[in-house]
Amino acid sequence: MLLLLDKLIPSIARERIISCYIRYMSGSASQNTNFVVALCKQTGYTYDKDTRSEFIPEKYPCAYFQRFKLDRELVE
Secondary structure, three states, X not given: OHHHHHHHOOHHHHHHHHHXXXXXXXXXXXXXXXXXXXXXXXXXXXXXXXXXXXXOOOOOOHHHHOOOOOOHHHHO
């Protein structure tokens, strides 16, 4: 889900969605808000839907995503 989030929703949109949510909740952020913000913050990854090209920055948190092993057959 995090990979799809990073690929399909630009970071500026993610930041605005979180800001709107916090304003909607009248500034009373839940205990999980900081965790959600950390997951959704800008990673520097960009994807162009038209050319299907992607740019993975040098400090992209690949290790974060490698914590979850996916079965290749399941993915296929």
